[in-house]
Amino acid sequence: MSPSTRADADHLVPGNVRPAGALLRLATAGSVDDGKSTLVGRLLYDSKSIFTDQLDAVTRTSHDRGLLEADLALLTDGLRAEREQGITIDVAYRYFATPRRRFILADTPGHVQYTRNMVTGASTAELAVVLVDARNGVVEQTRRHTAVAALLRVPQVVLAVNKMDLVDYSESVFAAIAAEFSAYARSLGIHRVTAIPLSALCGDNVVEPSAHMDWYAGQPLLAHLEDVEIADDTATAPARFPVQYVIDGPGDGYRAYAGQLASGSLAVGDRIAVWPTGRHTHIAAIDRYQDSVNQGHAGQALSLRLVDDLDVARGDLITLAHDAPMLTRELTATACHLADRPLRVGDQVLVKHTSRTTRGQVRAIPDRLDITDLSRHPQPGLLNANDIGTVVVRTEEPLVLDAYATNRTTGSCLLIDPTDGTTLSAAMAGAPFTDARS
Amino acid sequence: MTVAPITTAPHLSSLDVLEAEAVFIFRETAAQFERPAMLFSGGKDSIVMLHLACKAFWPAPVPFTLLHVDTGHNFPEVLEYRDRTVERLGLRLTVASVQDFIDSGRLRERPDGTRNPLQTVPLLDAINQGGFDALFGGGRRDEEKARAKERVFSLRDEFGAWDPRRQRPELWSLYNGRHSPGEHVRVFPLSNWTELDVWQYIEREEIPLPSIYFAHRREVFDRKGMWLAPGPWCESAHGPRPGETLQVRTVRYRTVGDMSCTGAVDSEAVTVAQVVEEIAASRITERGATRADDKMSEAAMEDRKKEGYF
Numbered sequence: 200m201s202p203s204t205r206a207d208a209d210h211l212v213p214g215n216v217r218p219a220g221a222l223l224r225l226a227t228a229g230s231v232d233d234g235k236s237t238l239v240g241r242l243l244y245d246s247k248s249i250f251t252d253q254l255d256a257v258t259r260t261s262h263d264r265g266l267l268e269a270d271l272a273l274l275t276d277g278l279r280a281e282r283e284q285g286i287t288i289d290v291a292y293r294y295f296a297t298p299r300r301r302f303i304l305a306d307t308p309g310h311v312q313y314t315r316n317m318v319t320g321a322s323t324a325e326l327a328v329v330l331v332d333a334r335n336g337v338v339e340q341t342r343r344h345t346a347v348a349a350l351l352r353v354p355q356v357v358l359a360v361n362k363m364d365l366v367d368y369s370e371s372v373f374a375a376i377a378a379e380f381s382a383y384a385r386s387l388g389i390h391r392v393t394a395i396p397l398s399a400l401c402g403d404n405v406v407e408p409s410a411h412m413d414w415y416a417g418q419p420l421l422a423h424l425e426d427v428e429i430a431d432d433t434a435t436a437p438a439r440f441p442v443q444y445v446i447d448g449p450g451d452g453y454r455a456y457a458g459q460l461a462s463g464s465l466a467v468g469d470r471i472a473v474w475p476t477g478r479h480t481h482i483a484a485i486d487r488y489q490d491s492v493n494q495g496h497a498g499q500a501l502s503l504r505l506v507d508d509l510d511v512a513r514g515d516l517i518t519l520a521h522d523a524p525m526l527t528r529e530l531t532a533t534a535c536h537l538a539d540r541p542l543r544v545g546d547q548v549l550v551k552h553t554s555r556t557t558r559g560q561v562r563a564i565p566d567r568l569d570i571t572d573l574s575r576h577p578q579p580g581l582l583n584a585n586d587i588g589t590v591v592v593r594t595e596e597p598l599v600l601d602a603y604a605t606n607r608t609t610g611s612c613l614l615i616d617p618t619d620g621t622t623l624s625a626a627m628a629g630a631p632f633t634d635a636r637s
Numbered sequence: 638m639t640v641a642p643i644t645t646a647p648h649l650s651s652l653d654v655l656e657a658e659a660v661f662i663f664r665e666t667a668a669q670f671e672r673p674a675m676l677f678s679g680g681k682d683s684i685v686m687l688h689l690a691c692k693a694f695w696p697a698p699v700p701f702t703l704l705h706v707d708t709g710h711n712f713p714e715v716l717e718y719r720d721r722t723v724e725r726l727g728l729r730l731t732v733a734s735v736q737d738f739i740d741s742g743r744l745r746e747r748p749d750g751t752r753n754p755l756q757t758v759p760l761l762d763a764i765n766q767g768g769f770d771a772l773f774g775g776g777r778r779d780e781e782k783a784r785a786k787e788r789v790f791s792l793r794d795e796f797g798a799w800d801p802r803r804q805r806p807e808l809w810s811l812y813n814g815r816h817s818p819g820e821h822v823r824v825f826p827l828s829n830w831t832e833l834d835v836w837q838y839i840e841r842e843e844i845p846l847p848s849i850y851f852a853h854r855r856e857v858f859d860r861k862g863m864w865l866a867p868g869p870w871c872e873s874a875h876g877p878r879p880g881e882t883l884q885v886r887t888v889r890y891r892t893v894g895d896m897s898c899t900g901a902v903d904s905e906a907v908t909v910a911q912v913v914e915e916i917a918a919s920r921i922t923e924r925g926a927t928r929a930d931d932k933m934s935e936a937a938m939e940d941r942k943k944e945g946y947f
Contacts, residue, residue: 221650222649222651222655289801290786291786292786294778296831301651318808319806319808322808323808443668444664446697449696449698453696458664459661486695488693488695489695498649500656554665608810612811613811613813619817620816620817621805
C-alpha cells in the first residue's frame with residue numbers, strides 16, 4: 200500500500216499553514232516592569248476572552264486599592280501568595296481564542312531567579328513574545344529571555360516594544376531597539392523575528408491598530424499571532440515513535456504498541472526498526488483509537504500493530520528501518536538546573552527520556568553558561584538552581600537519542616532525584632545554539 | 638536504499654491536538670502508576686474524560702476503577718446517568734458518601750448547609766482505602782485562578798495537600814510521576830481544554846449527556862443571583878427562605894455539582910449545537926454563573942486545593 204494514501208485525513212487540511220481553528224502555543228517573557236501582565240490582560244480583554252464576572256472581580260480589587268480604573272494586570276494574578284507579594288512565582292497558563300485560532304499562552308515571570316519558569320514555559324512554545332520597555336530598550340533581562348528562547352528552540356520570536364506612548368510613539372526609538380534585538384537574536388540562531396511597537400496600557404497595536412504610529416506598516420500583535428506561519432519541522436523530520444504503552448486486546452490476540460508519533464509519518468507496510476535492539480519488521484496496521492488508518496502523522500496518538508512478534512516494550516523507539524538514530528550510554532546535554540538543591544559531579548540520577556527512565560550518574564559538568572553574556576565558565580563542579588551548563592551523564596541503559604536541535608521530543612530529557620522523585624534538571628542533547636541545519 | 642515518498646503532512650485541528658494530548662496523559666499514567674483511579678461524577682468533564690480513556694486503551698477495557706464522592710445532594714438525573722454508564726462499560730465504581738460520614742459523626746453539616754467543602758475528607762479516605770497512587774480529575778486550567786498554575790501531574794502529600802511551591806516544573810511532555818509512599822498524584826488530562834473545547838468535543842464525538850445539561854422546565858428560586866432548585870437537600874441545608882419564591886423557568890445547567898450550591902442558567906438550548914452557540918456568546922465563566930462556593934472568597938479554590946480538594 201502506498202504511504203501517500205490518506206483515507207483518514209478527510210477533515211484535515213494539508214500544507215504547512217495551520218488551518219482555522221488550529222492551536223498555537225506561545226510563551227511570554229518579560230517582567231512586571233515591562234508591562235507584561237498588562238499586555239496579557241489586554242490581549243485577553245480585547246480579544247473578549249475575559250468574562251464579565253472576572254472583570255468585575257478585578258474592578259472591585261482595583262477600587263479596593265484606590266485605583267480609578269480596572270488594572271488589567273490583576274487579571275493574570277494567580278495565587279494569594281503572589282498577590283500579597285506583588286510578584287508572579289510560577290508559570291500560569293491562559294486560554295483565548297479568535298475565530299481563526301486557539302491559543303495557549305504560558306505566562307512566565309521574568310525575575311532573575313525564575314529562569315526555570317521561562318524554560319518550562321518555552322519548552323512547549325511554538326512562539327515566544329519577548330517584551331521590552333521602549334524607554335530602556337534591550338537590557339540584560341531581554342538578552343536572558345532571548346537566549347532561553349533560543350536554547351529551547353522556540354521556532355519564532357516576537358519582540359514586543361511596549362510603552363511606546365512614553366517615548367512619543369517615536370519611530371527611531373523603535374527602529375533602534377528592533378535592529379539591536381534582531382542582531383542579537385540572529386547571533387543565537389533565531390532567524391524568524393517580528394518586532395511590533397505597542398502600548399499595552401493604551402491598547403495600541405495589541406488587538407486594534409494604533410492611531411499614533413502611522414509609520415508602522417505591520418500588523419497588531421493579535422493579528423500577527425493569528426496569521427503567523429509556524430513552520431512545522433516535526434512533520435517532515437524522520438519518523439520517531441516512542442512506545443508508551445502495550446495494549447493487549449481482550450482475548451482475541453490483539454496486541455498494539457501505543458504512543459504519540461513525535462515526528463514524521465508512518466504508513467502501513469513500512470519497514471521499521473525497534474530500538475535499542477535494532478530488530479526490523481513491518482507495520483501491519485495503524486489504529487487511531489477505534490479506527491484503522493493507512494498512515495499516521497506527527498502529533499497523533501496511534502497504536503501500531505507489527506507483522507512479526509518482536510519483544511517490544513514501553514521505552515522502546517520505533518523508526519523507519521533506514522534512518523537509525525544515535526544509540527548511546529553517554530548523554531552530553533545542555534542542562535538547565537531547576538531544583539533548589541544543586542546538581543554535582545558524581546550525583547546519581549534517573550534520566551527520563553521519552554517513555555524510558557533509566558539510572559545514570561553525572562560524570563562531568565564541563566562548563567557553565569552565563570545566559571546574559573553567553574560566556575562559558577569551565578568546570579564549575581556543580582549547577583545551582585537557574586544555572587545552565589553542559590552535563591555528561593553515563594546511563595545504565597542505552598538512550599536512543601536525537602540532538603535537541605533536530606527533535607525537541609527525542610532530544611530532551613529530565614534528570615530526576617532517585618530518592619524522592621524531585622525533577623532536578625531539564626536537559627537538551629547536544630550543544631546549545633547550534634544551527635540544526637549545520 | 639529506498640527513499641520514502643514525500644507526503645504532505647496534515648495539521649491537526651485544536652480538538653485533535655487536545656484529544657491526542659489527553660490520550661497521551663492517560664497512557665502515561667497507566668504505565669507509570671500501580672493503582673490509578675478516575676473521578677467520575679456524571680458531569681460533562683468527567684464524561685469527556687471517560688470517553689478519552691476508552692479511546693486511549695481501545696480495544697482493551699479502561700484499566701482503572703472509577704471513584705465518585707457523593708455529597709448526598711446530587712441531581713438524580715446525573716446519578717442515574719453515572720450508574721447507567723458504569724454498567725454499560727462494565728466498569729467498577731466506588732462511591733464515597735458524604736452522607737455516611739455525617740451519619741457516623743465523622744463530618745458535621747456546615748451552618749450554611751453546603752456540602753462541597755465536605756467532600757475532601759471522604760475523598761482522601763477513599764484514596765487511602767483504595768490504595769490509589771494516581772487519581773484522574775477533570776479540572777481545567779481555564780476554570781479558576783488557582784487552577785491556572787496547576788500541573789498535569791500534581792503531587793499531593795500524605796494529607797492530600799497541594800503545595801504550590803512544591804510542584805515540579807513540567808517540561809515538554811515529560812510527566813514525572815515519581816512519588817514517595819503515602820503521596821499520590823492528581824492527574825488532569827483536560828488541563829488545556831476550555832469549556833468551549835469540552836462542548837465542541839461532545840458535539841463532534843456525539844457523546845450523550847445527562848438531560849439537565851439541556852433546557853428544561855424546572856421549579857427554581859433566586860438566591861444571590863443564582864437559580865437554585867429545591868430538592869431533598871433542603872432538609873439538611875436551607876431550602877427556599879421567606880422572600881425566595883419558587884417559580885417555573887426554562888433553564889439548563891452549565892455545571893452539575895452539589896444542588897445546594899449549583900445554579901441553573903436561563904436557556905433555550907436543547908441541543909449540543911445550541912449549547913455550543915450559547916457558550917461561545919457567554920460573557921460569564923461557568924463557575925461564576927453557577928457555583929456559589931467559589932464566590933465565598935477570592936482565594937476559595939486555592940484554600941480548598943491546599944486542603945486536598947479536587
